[in-house]
Amino acid sequence: MSEMILLSEAQMARISPFFPLSHGIPRVDDRRVISGIIFVIRNGLRWRDVPPSYGPHKTIYNRFIRWSELGVFGRIFVELAKGGGDTEEIMIDATHLKAHRTAASLLKKGLFPRYIGRTKGGLNSKLHAVCDSEGRPRTLFLTAGQVSDYTGAAALLSTFPPAKALLADKGYDADWLRNALVERKIEACIPSKSNRKIQIPHDRVLYRKRHKIENMFGKLKDWRRIHTRYDRCAHTFMSAIAIAAIVIFWI
Numbered sequence: 001m002s003e004m005i006l007l008s009e010a011q012m013a014r015i016s017p018f019f020p021l022s023h024g025i026p027r028v029d030d031r032r033v034i035s036g037i038i039f040v041i042r043n044g045l046r047w048r049d050v051p052p053s054y055g056p057h058k059t060i061y062n063r064f065i066r067w068s069e070l071g072v073f074g075r076i077f078v079e080l081a082k083g084g085g086d087t088e089e090i091m092i093d094a095t096h097l098k099a100h101r102t103a104a105s106l107l108k109k110g111l112f113p114r115y116i117g118r119t120k121g122g123l124n125s126k127l128h129a130v131c132d133s134e135g136r137p138r139t140l141f142l143t144a145g146q147v148s149d150y151t152g153a154a155a156l157l158s159t160f161p162p163a164k165a166l167l168a169d170k171g172y173d174a175d176w177l178r179n180a181l182v183e184r185k186i187e188a189c190i191p192s193k194s195n196r197k198i199q200i201p202h203d204r205v206l207y208r209k210r211h212k213i214e215n216m217f218g219k220l221k222d223w224r225r226i227h228t229r230y231d232r233c234a235h236t237f238m239s240a241i242a243i244a245a246i247v248i249f250w251i
Contacts, residue, residue: 004053005039007031011251018076020067028059036060038247041240044224068239077242080250081139087132089189089206090163091213092172094152095221096145099123099229103237115234117144125229127217127241128152130160135212136249137220142238153177165189165203167210173200219248 012031019030027033036054040047047061054060067073099116104123115125124145131137139159141152149171157180160166165187173193178200181188189206192199221227223244231237 004051005042006035007038007251014080014251015076015246018072018079020070020072028055028063033060033063037064038243041225041243042223044228044230064239065236068233068236071235073239073242073246077140077246077250080246081137084132084136084138084161084250087134087138087161087163089133089165089167089209090130090138090160090186091132091167091210092128092130092153092156093168093210093213093217094126094128094149095217096121096124096126097221097226097229099125099145103229103232113234114232115142115144115237116229117146119145121145125234125237126152127220128156129213129216130156131213131216132161132163133209133212135216137216137245140238140241140245142234142241150174150177160184160186165206167207167213169210216249220244 012034015034016030032054036050037060039045039054040050040060047064048057050057050060096119098121103114104116116123117125126143126145126147128141128143128149129137130139138161139156141155143152143155153168153172153174157177163186166181167189170191170193173190173196178188178190187203189202190200191202191207220241223240225231225240226244229237231240
């Protein structure tokens, strides 16, 4: 078992302003409960297996589910990412996250979507992301596994932070995206597809920096409940991704 996790006072000070207000009976210690949630997500445990030092597992699970439905963790990620400062380059890419049978077994019921699709690799979800020149995620978007990179790029386009260049692989080589980047005064550093009649040159030296977004995905997937999706509902899985991104990159 990995060593115990307990957020520092400085880390709590970064995220606590975004917590919902407590009504009636005061909440159980936020620091202990949030640390317990992080411990479960990082190590891929069942909620019932959380160490007793974090308190009752039902309290930790209920807090995660309730705040996921309220969008608390996603809001914390968005606000911290907004304060990331200026960036010279941004990078966009997507990665598949395998859906465990517990996430994909039953038919979806209720208001919340699942975003689980089928590809050659089986059932999975797809995480689309934009990161800055330091390899920190700025925006995240979850879709079913079979959704194209173009769809993710179109959804994230309005959230691009100001930058001088966008780095992406040839899967994003589309005229509509290049034109949109021109309107935003962002240079497109994207290799041309082999079937393009007139190849468009790109800065090969600058393109080498694209490994930073691959490294970012790798760090997120080091967390077991991100690498393998156990959550049936997309909003809870997305909350787990947001928590991992907050802890690894923003606090």
